[in-house]
Amino acid sequence: xxxxxxxxxxxxxxxxxxxxxxxxxxxxxxxxxxxxxxxxxxxxxxxxxxxxxxxxxxxxxxxxxxxxxxxxxxxxxxxxxxxxxxxxxxxxxxxxxxxxxxxxxxxxxxxxxxxxxxxxxxxxxxxxxxxxxxxxxxxxxxxxxxxxxxxxxxxxxxxxxxxxxxxxxxxxxxxxxxxxxxxxxxxxxxxxxxxxxxxxxxxxxxxxxxxxxxxxxxxxxxxxxxxxxxxxxxxxxxxxxxxxxxxxxxxxxxxxxxxxxxxxxxxxxxxxxxxxxxxxxxxxxxxxxxxxxxxxxxxxxxxxxxxxxxxxxxxxxxxxxxxxxxxxxxxxxxxxxxxxxxxxxxxxxxxxxxxxxxxxxxxxxxxxxxxxxxxxxxxxxxxxxxxxxxxx
Amino acid sequence: xxxxxxxxxxxxxxxxxxxxxxxxxxxxxxxxxxxxxxxxxxxxxxxxxxxxxxxxxxxxxxxxxxxxxxxxxxxxxxxxxxxxxxxxxxxxxxxxxxxxxxxxxxxxxxxxxxxxxxxxxxxxxxxxxxxxxxxxxxxxxxxxxxxxxxxxxxxxxxxxxxxxxxxxxxxxxxxxx
Numbered sequence: 001x002x003x004x005x006x007x008x009x010x011x012x013x014x015x016x017x018x019x020x021x022x023x024x025x026x027x028x029x030x031x032x033x034x035x036x037x038x039x040x041x042x043x044x045x046x047x048x049x050x051x052x053x054x055x056x057x058x059x060x061x062x063x064x065x066x067x068x069x070x071x072x073x074x075x076x077x078x079x080x081x082x083x084x085x086x087x088x089x090x091x092x093x094x095x096x097x098x099x100x101x102x103x104x105x106x107x108x109x110x111x112x113x114x115x116x117x118x119x120x121x122x123x124x125x126x127x128x129x130x131x132x133x134x135x136x137x138x139x140x141x142x143x144x145x146x147x148x149x150x151x152x153x154x155x156x157x158x159x160x161x162x163x164x165x166x167x168x169x170x171x172x173x174x175x176x177x178x179x180x181x182x183x184x185x186x187x188x189x190x191x192x193x194x195x196x197x198x199x200x201x202x203x204x205x206x207x208x209x210x211x212x213x214x215x216x217x218x219x220x221x222x223x224x225x226x227x228x229x230x231x232x233x234x235x236x237x238x239x240x241x242x243x244x245x246x247x248x249x250x251x252x253x254x255x256x257x258x259x260x261x262x263x264x265x266x267x268x269x270x271x272x273x274x275x276x277x278x279x280x281x282x283x284x285x286x287x288x289x290x291x292x293x294x295x296x297x298x299x300x301x302x303x304x305x306x307x308x309x310x311x312x313x314x315x316x317x318x319x320x321x322x323x324x325x326x327x328x329x330x331x332x333x334x335x336x337x338x339x340x341x342x343x344x345x346x347x348x349x350x351x352x353x354x355x356x357x358x359x360x361x362x363x364x365x366x367x368x369x370x371x372x373x374x375x376x377x378x379x380x381x382x383x384x385x386x387x388x389x390x391x392x
Numbered sequence: 393x394x395x396x397x398x399x400x401x402x403x404x405x406x407x408x409x410x411x412x413x414x415x416x417x418x419x420x421x422x423x424x425x426x427x428x429x430x431x432x433x434x435x436x437x438x439x440x441x442x443x444x445x446x447x448x449x450x451x452x453x454x455x456x457x458x459x460x461x462x463x464x465x466x467x468x469x470x471x472x473x474x475x476x477x478x479x480x481x482x483x484x485x486x487x488x489x490x491x492x493x494x495x496x497x498x499x500x501x502x503x504x505x506x507x508x509x510x511x512x513x514x515x516x517x518x519x520x521x522x523x524x525x526x527x528x529x530x531x532x533x534x535x536x537x538x539x540x541x542x543x544x545x546x547x548x549x550x551x552x553x554x555x556x557x558x559x560x561x562x563x564x565x566x567x568x569x
Contacts, residue, residue: 268491
């Protein structure tokens with residue numbers, strides 16, 4: 001085998017400046033928004049916060065499932081997912097401002113309202129601020145602990161190549177996946193479903209998870225393409241890896257549609273007022289077109305666009321589909337949050353865009369800094385050899 | 393069923409040598425030859441110049457047929473031929489579509505899967521009850537390259553010399569494959 005040497009990834013000054021500019025725009029828009037329309041600003045904040053936290057958690061999740069399955073092919077791209085996971089602690093810090101907006105976001109935060117609303121008064125054992133904060137702290141403690149452990153083992157292995165770190169990560173991954181399934185579902189219930197606390201769906205956690213995994217694979221594909229173009233992954237990641245990531249993306253596009261439809265169909269079929277409420281809000285007025293756009297651009301278009309083998313191996317094509325999926329994931333979060341703020345009319349403007357840019361800047365800054373600081377590939381992983389010979 | 397052909401078979405002791413031999417045979421201008429091995433070998437498709445199979449297209453269009461048939465059939469049975477009022481659900485094609493989707497989905501899968509398997513059988517010339525045997529060891533530890541007489545400008549001597557030049561450990565003429 002020819003000697004491979006790993007090039008260092010350079011996070012250029014210009015790119016770094018651009019991410020800081022985005023963060024700056026985000027902060028300015030956030031402050032202006034709070035002065036102007038605080039309620040809308042909190043909704044915009046929640047939307048982008050949830051989006052990028054999910055991408056960060058998706059990074060941990062991707063690394064964990066590959067550890068659990070002892071996957072060989074993904075070793076050379078795993079470090080990118082680990083870089084995403086570095087955003088989770090930052091997301092925790094970004095939760096703090098949001099805690100000031102809870103009264104504007106969640107009606108049930110108001111004790112008087114919760115006590116007087118019959119349906120919500122029955123849910124106060126779960127839906128009360130104290131328990132909400134306890135859950136929030138617990139979730140972040142779990143996520144940050146496992147994200148840190150998985151990342152640290154992987155980074156330490158770069159130095160000594162100790163294979164026992166791989167088996168240690170296997171244990172952590174199994175525990176993380178169990179904890180993640182429950183914590184992310186409940187986190188979605190807390191921050192997304194309880195925006196309309198009368199409504200409930202037992203599939204909601206799977207729905208947000210489907211979006212999480214679909215979008216994290218799209219982000220992964222974008223980073224792979226970007227780093228290959230930069231020449232950093234030369235010899236470590238090939239077209240075959242991209243093919244498999246695109247295949248994954250395609251599979252979870254179908255998974256998303258399957259889950260979204262299963263949730264909708266059961267509610268449509270049963271036709272109970274407190275369940276149909278959620279979809280009634282989303283087929284009224286302009287929201288109908290947003291719902292249709294989700295079906296078309298989050299499922300049908302990527303499904304057809306990624307079906308042929310040649311499409312999954314074409315860099316420019318996969319890049320375009322990945323961008324489409326990431327944009328529709330924004331639309332999905334928008335669709336989950338905004339009908340609670342504005343019935344009938346779709347509102348979208350500089351507040352939403354500005355805050356999204358702010359979070360995007362923070363996310364990219366964290367990920368690129370991580371990649372520039374560490375090896376872009378887990379170079380001493382015992383299964384790296386397998387990844388280098390990956391062939392589809 | 394294609395008629396049986398004769399030709400020349402060369403044998404190698406491992407898959408790397410076979411892969412290498414296949415590449416060189418393709419480079420030498422052979423197009424009809426085939427490789428036979430106990431297990432699938434990565435890269436062999438490219439080495440022997442095998443084109444992509446048309447099966448994905450069969451799957452896609454069979455799936456599309458299944459989906460269209462499913463939409464029409466569920467609608468026809470529940471809204472046209474024998475109108476059923478189920479819990480006051482609407483009967484119009486668009487209003488009732490969510491209720492039809494599970495059946496549409498199942499029929500898409502059914503049509504696509506059966507058509508794919510069927511197409512695979514036809515394209516492979518299956519079922520073949522008594523396939524001719526070049527060498528029984530191909531199923532356990534020998535790796536074989538077979539050059540058929542249908543090859544352009546074929547002559548048994550030429551093919552034998554070619555396989556010999558590639559380092560085949562054993563060469564034999566096969567009468568009926």
